[in-house]
Amino acid sequence: MIRKSVPFIRKGWQKKVEEIGFHFYEIDGLPYWDESVYYQFSTEEVDELEAVTETINTMCLELVEYVIRENLLGSLAIPGQFHDYVKASWRRKEPSLYGRFDFWYDGKGEPKLLEFNADTPTALFEASVIQYYWLQDFDASQDQFNSIHEKLLDLLQKKIYRYISGETFYFSSVKETIEDYTTVEYLRDVAIQAGMNTAQIFIEDIGYDNDNRRFVDLDENQIRFLFKLYPWEHMLTDEFAQYLPTTNMTFFEPPWKMILSNKAMLALLWDMYPNHPNLLPTYFSAPNTLIPFVEKPFFSREGEGILVDTHFAASKKQAIYQKYCELPSFSGNYPVIGSWVIGSQASGMGIREDTTPITNNLSRFVPHLFCD
Amino acid sequence: MKKSKAISLVLLTSSLFLGCEDEVRNQYASWDDCVKDYGDSTKCESETVQDSGVTHTRYYGPWYVMSRSSSHTINPSSVSGRAIGVTRGGFGGSGSHSSS
Numbered sequence: 264m265i266r267k268s269v270p271f272i273r274k275g276w277q278k279k280v281e282e283i284g285f286h287f288y289e290i291d292g293l294p295y296w297d298e299s300v301y302y303q304f305s306t307e308e309v310d311e312l313e314a315v316t317e318t319i320n321t322m323c324l325e326l327v328e329y330v331i332r333e334n335l336l337g338s339l340a341i342p343g344q345f346h347d348y349v350k351a352s353w354r355r356k357e358p359s360l361y362g363r364f365d366f367w368y369d370g371k372g373e374p375k376l377l378e379f380n381a382d383t384p385t386a387l388f389e390a391s392v393i394q395y396y397w398l399q400d401f402d403a404s405q406d407q408f409n410s411i412h413e414k415l416l417d418l419l420q421k422k423i424y425r426y427i428s429g430e431t432f433y434f435s436s437v438k439e440t441i442e443d444y445t446t447v448e449y450l451r452d453v454a455i456q457a458g459m460n461t462a463q464i465f466i467e468d469i470g471y472d473n474d475n476r477r478f479v480d481l482d483e484n485q486i487r488f489l490f491k492l493y494p495w496e497h498m499l500t501d502e503f504a505q506y507l508p509t510t511n512m513t514f515f516e517p518p519w520k521m522i523l524s525n526k527a528m529l530a531l532l533w534d535m536y537p538n539h540p541n542l543l544p545t546y547f548s549a550p551n552t553l554i555p556f557v558e559k560p561f562f563s564r565e566g567e568g569i570l571v572d573t574h575f576a577a578s579k580k581q582a583i584y585q586k587y588c589e590l591p592s593f594s595g596n597y598p599v600i601g602s603w604v605i606g607s608q609a610s611g612m613g614i615r616e617d618t619t620p621i622t623n624n625l626s627r628f629v630p631h632l633f634c635d
Numbered sequence: 636m637k638k639s640k641a642i643s644l645v646l647l648t649s650s651l652f653l654g655c656e657d658e659v660r661n662q663y664a665s666w667d668d669c670v671k672d673y674g675d676s677t678k679c680e681s682e683t684v685q686d687s688g689v690t691h692t693r694y695y696g697p698w699y700v701m702s703r704s705s706s707h708t709i710n711p712s713s714v715s716g717r718a719i720g721v722t723r724g725g726f727g728g729s730g731s732h733s734s735s
Contacts, residue, residue: 273656282648282649283644283648284644284647284648309637313637322640363735380735383734383735384734384735385734385735388647391642392642392644393641395639395642396639396642406636406637406638407637407638408637408638409636409637409638409639410638410639411639412639412642413639413640436734437727438727440734442734443734445647446734448646448647449647451646452644452645452646452647455645455646456643456645458665460668460672464671465727465729466726466727467723467724467726467727468723469725469726470721470722470723471721471722471723471725471726472720472721473721473722474720474722479721483721491726492734493726493727494729497729498726500729501725501726501727501728501729502724502725502726502728503725503726506725564734564735606712611637611638633637
């Protein structure tokens with residue numbers, strides 16, 4: 264794994280990426296897409312990341328089964344009135360489209376799972392499309408760990424198409440968030456290519472028809488299948504939460520993903536697979552040793568609420584404590600590997616890097632390639 | 636190879652990020668889907684495009700004005716009886732920073 268500067272930057276790259284629908288290459292005036300550098304991996308490194316992703320994903324599915332069977336949903340702060348709803352979703356085998364594992368990795372040691380963005384992962388479009396076209400321009404003869412687009416299309420064509428069975432597939436995100444909107448519209452794009460009828464609706468515009476007891480779009484058509492880039496923990500506290508246990512609307516990601524998008528799963532995984540080489544020691548209470556740990560709230564995104572320390576005054580009720588493993592430094596830049604799973608297949612990766620060891624929503628996306 | 640053999644997009648390259656009152660049209664997987672949505676074949680049209688040697692046919696409904704900033708889309712498709720007692724805004728109240 265090497266961080267390299269490019270010998271040239273594509274002339275007019277901003278126009279090129281805009282033409283394929285990417286408009287947030289700068290965020291708050293700072294570069295988000297950064298093609299002045301790239302990461303080069305070896306084939307062995309990519310094979311390892313791919314294999315570990317599949318292994319961890321399998322372990323996660325076993326964890327869901329365990330949590331449901333042992334009735335541990337309460338320990339994940341999922342309110343009791345939704346337990347049956349989550350369990351039913353798992354028992355019905357409601358399909359998942361995607362997820363992104365964030366790994367610590369330096370090319371020398373084993374990849375270590377930092378967290379699993381199982382419910383509302385973004386940076387999908389950048390990983391799948393933008394870095395793909397970058398490589399086509401930079402050096403099309405090189406390879407990239409990125410068959411995200413193909414795997415998505417395959418999943419939607421072969422599995423989800425039948426599952427939806429001719430109904431309209433709605434895609435939703437919150438208003439005025441260009442990153443989320445792009446992610447969702449990319450997924451809808453692939454769904455159209457898979458032959459589905461699709462529609463876009465903002466999450467705030469979804470209606471509830473009190474007479475017929477169903478969720479509806481702006482034209483009052485029933486919504487049967489909804490992809491929502493909106494966290495389950497928010498769904499459960501919103502006004503419409505009361506209708507969830509009785510609705511026949513099917514969600515992507517499904518309710519059982521609440522178990523995996525919760526940071527508590529990191530402690531449960533460590534408990535289930537102690538000393539696994541791809542996991543970091545993680546507990547529900549602060550160990551207070553001389554070794555630094557990271558306090559992560561059950562529900563946090565983009566580095567929110569993260570605290571690194573060797574001593575915590577008291578364990579928080581809804582937080583886990585993960586052994587701190589500082590991200591590797593490449594000339595003062597700290598990359599995180601975002602490894603994508605589509606359905607249940609490892610499908611590609613995207614790299615976010617920052618000048619601090621904590622990745623946040625302004626961290627840059629940097630492309631990659633691999634070669635022998 | 637571990638990279639996609641080819642990537643084509645049908646939606647993002649054409650209709651994303653419109654101004655406040657831009658015209659848009661719905662895209663369908665088939666001609667029949669479009670006709671079914673509008674109940675009128677004269678409102679649908681098809682377009683054949685070549686992409687990397689592969690021919691794709693796209694199906695569109697009529698143009699209409701879409702306002703992303705308003706709470707209502709003037710979408711002529713799927714016009715059906717208006718239900719009484721629809722409430723909105725029951726999702727999305729827990730903040731806009733929601734993805735990861």
